Amino acid sequence: MNTIRINASKSYDVLVQNGCFKDAGRFIKNIFPEGKIAIVTDDTVQSLYADELVENLKSCGFDDVFVFSFPHGEKSKNYQTLIDITEFLAEKNLTRTDLLIALGGGVVGDITGFAAAIYLRGIKFVQIPTTFLAAIDSSVGGKTAVNLNAGKNLIGSFYQPELVICDPKMIDTLDDVYFDDGVAEAIKYGAIMDSKLFELFEKSDMRQNLEKIIVRCIELKNIVVTEDEFDVGLRQLLNFGHTIGHSIEKCSNFKITHGHAVAIGMAIIARGCVKLGITPENDAKRLISLIEKYNLPTKCEFDTESLYAPAVSDKKRTGGDITVIVMEKVGGCVLHKIPVEGLKELIENGR
Numbered sequence: 001m002n003t004i005r006i007n008a009s010k011s012y013d014v015l016v017q018n019g020c021f022k023d024a025g026r027f028i029k030n031i032f033p034e035g036k037i038a039i040v041t042d043d044t045v046q047s048l049y050a051d052e053l054v055e056n057l058k059s060c061g062f063d064d065v066f067v068f069s070f071p072h073g074e075k076s077k078n079y080q081t082l083i084d085i086t087e088f089l090a091e092k093n094l095t096r097t098d099l100l101i102a103l104g105g106g107v108v109g110d111i112t113g114f115a116a117a118i119y120l121r122g123i124k125f126v127q128i129p130t131t132f133l134a135a136i137d138s139s140v141g142g143k144t145a146v147n148l149n150a151g152k153n154l155i156g157s158f159y160q161p162e163l164v165i166c167d168p169k170m171i172d173t174l175d176d177v178y179f180d181d182g183v184a185e186a187i188k189y190g191a192i193m194d195s196k197l198f199e200l201f202e203k204s205d206m207r208q209n210l211e212k213i214i215v216r217c218i219e220l221k222n223i224v225v226t227e228d229e230f231d232v233g234l235r236q237l238l239n240f241g242h243t244i245g246h247s248i249e250k251c252s253n254f255k256i257t258h259g260h261a262v263a264i265g266m267a268i269i270a271r272g273c274v275k276l277g278i279t280p281e282n283d284a285k286r287l288i289s290l291i292e293k294y295n296l297p298t299k300c301e302f303d304t305e306s307l308y309a310p311a312v313s314d315k316k317r318t319g320g321d322i323t324v325i326v327m328e329k330v331g332g333c334v335l336h337k338i339p340v341e342g343l344k345e346l347i348e349n350g351r
């Protein structure tokens with residue numbers, strides 16, 4: 001078993017191994033010997049994996065296991081679903097000593113984590129990520145949130161899980177478009193802090209090395225989260241491509257999914273930064289070629305103004321400045337503070 005110990009304000013293990021979902025009940029028993037369990041999931045994941053998890057938990061002696069599911073997709077990541085989850089928990093009389101399980105992708109993980117943070121002022125939760133993106137990124141590190149009409153992830157909290165159980169085999173059932181969302185985040189890790197990983201993506205096919213890649217990405221996330229759990233410094237590197245990516249998601253009314261939008265965001269920043277002399281042309285080319293190798297987009301139809309407006313309302317803004325993550329070389333990104341108007345120029349140059 002690959003075990004990565006996350007050292008945030010709370011320490012917890014991330015378990016990664018092909019086929020380990022069948023042992024989820026046993027792993028949960030180790031950290032949560034008894035009590036009620038509510039599994040939160042979406043309709044797609046429910047039909048694939050919820051019954052197996054319920055059976056498994058029951059066989060480990062958990063008698064009260066409930067399932068709450070909501071329609072899949074980013075559109076469900078809102079406060080109405082959040083309230084529905086917490087009403088469900090109250091209806092089932094879950095107390096502070098009971099447990100939530102997030103079974104699903106990043107949408108399920110983010111909203112369940114937030115529900116866990118606020119229900120009775122905090123109840124324990126476990127993440128079982130089922131998408132590539134959730135495995136390498138959203139299930140680890142404790143960022144939880146839902147979207148507001150004004151933008152993505154605008155309400156939320158930092159709230160760490162008790163345990164993360166990741167079975168890369170579960171990703172086999174994922175549609176390609178969502179798999180590719182994870183690919184974009186994996187490329188991001190390589191681009192910001194691991195040139196060897198970036199080279200591995202260039203030389204081989206990600207699907208062939210999934211378990212190894214997931215472990216490495218989580219190790220990288222651990223470095224960042226250990227140093228800066230609350231996102232005031234180093235952790236912001238993980239937002240490479242995200243400020244513009246979030247604008248793209250919003251402009252497309254969420255038809256362009258998160259990773260695809262981030263891929264375009266990384267490409268726009270890289271091209272824009274070549275013009276500013278920050279990113280060497282060859283490094284930007286490598287990044288764009290790698291994005292294209294995995295059939296992800298590097299451009300979108302939205303104009304500079306449409307991309308700029310939501311970006312400046314992004315929560316990464318501080319006063320008249322905004323922090324942009326720029327790539328000085330493959331495997332080396334830095335935080336770069338610019339006046340908000342500078343971002344408009346960067347988008348214009350990069351799109």
Ligand SMILES: NC(=O)c1ccc[n+]([C@@H]2O[C@H](COP(=O)([O-])OP(=O)(O)OC[C@H]3O[C@@H](n4cnc5c(N)ncnc54)[C@H](O)[C@@H]3O)[C@@H](O)[C@H]2O)c1
Pocket residue numbers: 042043044045048072073074077104105106107108110130131132133134137138139140141142143144152153170171172173174175178181182258
């Ligand atoms: N908290 C963080 O640190 C963090 C980091 C990155 C992204 N995010 C958030 O994550 C979300 C995106 O997550 P996502 O890409 O996992 O999307 P998602 O949760 O919407 O899942 C994508 C789709 O795949 C389906 N699905 C999930 N697992 C499946 C499986 N094993 N087999 C078949 N279908 C499956 C889902 O039902 C859904 O339709 C965004 O809301 C983003 O903001 C959060």
Ligand SMILES: [Zn+2]
Pocket residue numbers: 137185242258262
């Ligand atoms: Zn992301």
